[in-house]
Amino acid sequence: MLISIIEQAMLILASGWLLTMNMRKMQAHPRLLPLTTGVWFGIITIACMSMPLSVGPGVLLDVGDAVIFVAGLFGGLLSGGLTVVLAGAFKLWFNDADSLVSVMRMLMALSLGLIGKYALVNTRFSLTFGYLLPTSLFLNGISIGFIYYSVEPQLHAHVLSMTLPFLVVAVPLTLMLIFILKDTEHRQQEQQALRVSQARLLAITSALPDMMSVIDEDGFYLDIMPDNIIFPGSKDVRRVGQNVSDVFPREYAQRLLAFIDRTITEHKVTHMMFELQQDDGGRTFESVAQALDTRAGEARAVVILTRDISERVKGETDLRIAAVAFDSFQGMWVTDKHNRILRVNKAFSEVTGYSETEVLGKTPSIFSSGQHDSGFYQDMWHDINSQGHWQGEIYDKHKSGKIYPQLLTISAVKDEQEQVSHYVASITDLSVEKENAKKIHDLAYYDSLTGLPNRRLLLTSIRKTQRESANSHKLGAVIFIDLDQFKNINDLWGHAVGDKLLVHVANQLRKVLTEQDSLARLGSDQFVLVLSAQADDQRQLMAHLDHHSQMLLTMLDQPYTHGEQKLRSSACLGIVALDGFNDAPEELVRQAELAMYAAKDTGKGERRFFDPHMQETISQRLLLEEDIIRGLEAREFGVYFQAQFNSDSQLIGVESLVRWHHPERGLLSPIAFIEVAEAAGIMSQIDSVVLLRSCEQMAKWTRLPAFSDITVSVNISPAQLYQHGFVEEVLKVVSDTGADPKRLKLELTESMLVTDMQQAIARMRQLKEAGIRFSIDDFGTGYSSLQYLQQLPLDQLKIDQSFVRGLPEDTSSLAIIRAVIAMATSLGLEVIAEGVETEVQRDILLANGCGLYQGYWYAKPLPAEQVEQLDRINNPTSTKAIG
Numbered sequence: 001m002l003i004s005i006i007e008q009a010m011l012i013l014a015s016g017w018l019l020t021m022n023m024r025k026m027q028a029h030p031r032l033l034p035l036t037t038g039v040w041f042g043i044i045t046i047a048c049m050s051m052p053l054s055v056g057p058g059v060l061l062d063v064g065d066a067v068i069f070v071a072g073l074f075g076g077l078l079s080g081g082l083t084v085v086l087a088g089a090f091k092l093w094f095n096d097a098d099s100l101v102s103v104m105r106m107l108m109a110l111s112l113g114l115i116g117k118y119a120l121v122n123t124r125f126s127l128t129f130g131y132l133l134p135t136s137l138f139l140n141g142i143s144i145g146f147i148y149y150s151v152e153p154q155l156h157a158h159v160l161s162m163t164l165p166f167l168v169v170a171v172p173l174t175l176m177l178i179f180i181l182k183d184t185e186h187r188q189q190e191q192q193a194l195r196v197s198q199a200r201l202l203a204i205t206s207a208l209p210d211m212m213s214v215i216d217e218d219g220f221y222l223d224i225m226p227d228n229i230i231f232p233g234s235k236d237v238r239r240v241g242q243n244v245s246d247v248f249p250r251e252y253a254q255r256l257l258a259f260i261d262r263t264i265t266e267h268k269v270t271h272m273m274f275e276l277q278q279d280d281g282g283r284t285f286e287s288v289a290q291a292l293d294t295r296a297g298e299a300r301a302v303v304i305l306t307r308d309i310s311e312r313v314k315g316e317t318d319l320r321i322a323a324v325a326f327d328s329f330q331g332m333w334v335t336d337k338h339n340r341i342l343r344v345n346k347a348f349s350e351v352t353g354y355s356e357t358e359v360l361g362k363t364p365s366i367f368s369s370g371q372h373d374s375g376f377y378q379d380m381w382h383d384i385n386s387q388g389h390w391q392g393e394i395y396d397k398h399k400s401g402k403i404y405p406q407l408l409t410i411s412a413v414k415d416e417q418e419q420v421s422h423y424v425a426s427i428t429d430l431s432v433e434k435e436n437a438k439k440i441h442d443l444a445y446y447d448s449l450t451g452l453p454n455r456r457l458l459l460t461s462i463r464k465t466q467r468e469s470a471n472s473h474k475l476g477a478v479i480f481i482d483l484d485q486f487k488n489i490n491d492l493w494g495h496a497v498g499d500k501l502l503v504h505v506a507n508q509l510r511k512v513l514t515e516q517d518s519l520a521r522l523g524s525d526q527f528v529l530v531l532s533a534q535a536d537d538q539r540q541l542m543a544h545l546d547h548h549s550q551m552l553l554t555m556l557d558q559p560y561t562h563g564e565q566k567l568r569s570s571a572c573l574g575i576v577a578l579d580g581f582n583d584a585p586e587e588l589v590r591q592a593e594l595a596m597y598a599a600k601d602t603g604k605g606e607r608r609f610f611d612p613h614m615q616e617t618i619s620q621r622l623l624l625e626e627d628i629i630r631g632l633e634a635r636e637f638g639v640y641f642q643a644q645f646n647s648d649s650q651l652i653g654v655e656s657l658v659r660w661h662h663p664e665r666g667l668l669s670p671i672a673f674i675e676v677a678e679a680a681g682i683m684s685q686i687d688s689v690v691l692l693r694s695c696e697q698m699a700k701w702t703r704l705p706a707f708s709d710i711t712v713s714v715n716i717s718p719a720q721l722y723q724h725g726f727v728e729e730v731l732k733v734v735s736d737t738g739a740d741p742k743r744l745k746l747e748l749t750e751s752m753l754v755t756d757m758q759q760a761i762a763r764m765r766q767l768k769e770a771g772i773r774f775s776i777d778d779f780g781t782g783y784s785s786l787q788y789l790q791q792l793p794l795d796q797l798k799i800d801q802s803f804v805r806g807l808p809e810d811t812s813s814l815a816i817i818r819a820v821i822a823m824a825t826s827l828g829l830e831v832i833a834e835g836v837e838t839e840v841q842r843d844i845l846l847a848n849g850c851g852l853y854q855g856y857w858y859a860k861p862l863p864a865e866q867v868e869q870l871d872r873i874n875n876p877t878s879t880k881a882i883g
Contacts (some may be wrong), residue, residue, distance in 0.1 A: 035078070045071075053723045067177065069110070069139050071110070084110050102346075214301055288304070330426050333359070337419075368371070411423070454520060476530070478578055479528070488571060497567075514532060541577060572606050637692045646851055657715075694744075704868065714723070714746055726763060730746075741770045745775050746767070799850065807844050807845075818848050
């Protein structure tokens, strides 16, 4: 019997360990926890029944009932019921004579456990020794009672004699199991509370708009979070361990140390303002410091919140300037959102004759002359509310009663919630400012930047040319001009440079105009040239347009000098013939625009004549767009994987590539749909599918030893990187799929980072903190520079296949490859070459320090199941191309 007691005790201890492990492992899957808990309790109960305490001939006792009781107490009805089912099935399987009694004991134990769980929630019952001891005695006593009435009468006396020894064994074992699980549950609750507390603290600190730093009394940084707003362009934003004298100029470092010493000495909140010179000019900062409580022997320290108040200072300066401007020679008044006058300037009183005290609190209706009907004012306020401003001529009444014309400008001022808070109006007496009439005309019909006619005047010019064409029976043309890469120039050099380029283009186009031609700017980088009706027939017109359009393309492709930099902005042309009044002016412009977009589709510096089939092409694009949306809803998009190998031909990773399993067209590569998807703004949805499928496959591969350490690279598009909630989406997909974030690598192209470098860096760092890695794809083909490489949290550079393809003959490509490898080595980054198609290319790359490869010489993009069959995994020395 002693051996049985030891066995039961060891079994209970092992059971507690197993249940503890189960609760910890299944914490991430709360829905499965009751099932797995019930299974383990069932197994433990069966084990207890398999090793009973022999207390006499034909009398076997075990603590299985206690285990079922604990299952109901901790696991509830689902776990306890599953335990009873498993244990009862075990008894019935062996068809023991006391199977029915055993099942009744199990149900009784489960009922007591469920009653105890209910009492824990709804009564003062608790898992303390004082409550559990009588409960355990009652439970095991009833078990003895069931056995007493189920054995032969001659064994009753023997059962009674063994009751006390059994209770001495069973009760402590029951309490032992309960207290083990109680301790485990308590620890898990504490850990969960700790995680919640840590997450809350991190969220609070991350939400701070300021930089929070902890610095000790000697000037050493102990911590910095969340972002270094003082040095936004610095690579090492976390300067933990560095001294302020190593970070800041000597003058400011000494001032900061004095500020820290004052905060510690006074032991109260202190303030400091300071200015620092940065690449973009001087910036003003405000710091608030508080001394920290430290333990004996530790260096004293302060926590400092630093905020960039440059905009606030600038705003205050602007307010002072605005105050001076308000008191200018132009009459001005300000109203609240209810149109009640709050303030007027001196010039206003000179124009209207009213003093400030006479108009405060009143509405501008007191100036009404009665010469404008209600429709006039309705139109005016419609423009103000929809566009934010209105300007035009209006007749008002002077205080003396005189009616006079004035130029009135009203602008709506909006608050941070985009709600109108005030209206600002300026007035000019047109009786003394005759020149304002010309300004109004220019604003209505001409582009303010280039001085060219706008769309309204363009349509008038087209109608005039149509009349000439109809009268002379000659043909003219409309040419739609759109500059190439104008957005990139704006992004790289700023809008001021872009505006200068537009003025330069306008001046160039003016040079080729005849007196009968007209030129207009529609907006942004789009111009329209209307050629006068001079061609006698279609053949003559086409010959003239062929020569004229080529001349325009050549002229627009000439470099434009900005400082020491030469900027090029070629153009695409869309051309449509003008023949009398066959088409409305708006339709001619639309047709020319369609032709221009057709030219854009073929490349830069191209021209196209309008063809009615172009409308059909657009219709086909719209149909493909709808088909893509349908395919997304039907889950037709999936991923193929192209394997990546090291210099020993060992599989080290894969790149995920999207594929469309079209029900009618078969398997489609991205070239068949990617352009339409990007133009339609649904590329981010496809990217999300690729990320999800890649992470799901990565999680599956963790169960295969050969794939347990490989990385999975996923391409990220600009639409996905800059969309709201991108970081949260990636982390959620990784969490939901169970993928290892340390084996996920996101690939970005250089050009997409130009859009908003600082936002891209911030999001990359957030993902980097979770373990996700980053690679720059197509490196060397875009805006490669050491400046952004130093800022970006990269792990890998990918040599573009355009350079690899030229090997071994192209020495220029080899020189670029060597430079990329040297740059990556100096920055501590991996280098992988894509597009490796021959052994010679691989050998050249290896000889120059590139040890990671991807290309058709190794493997084509394959489904996941075929990637798993690559013979290179089982035969690392194989050099045969796969796929």
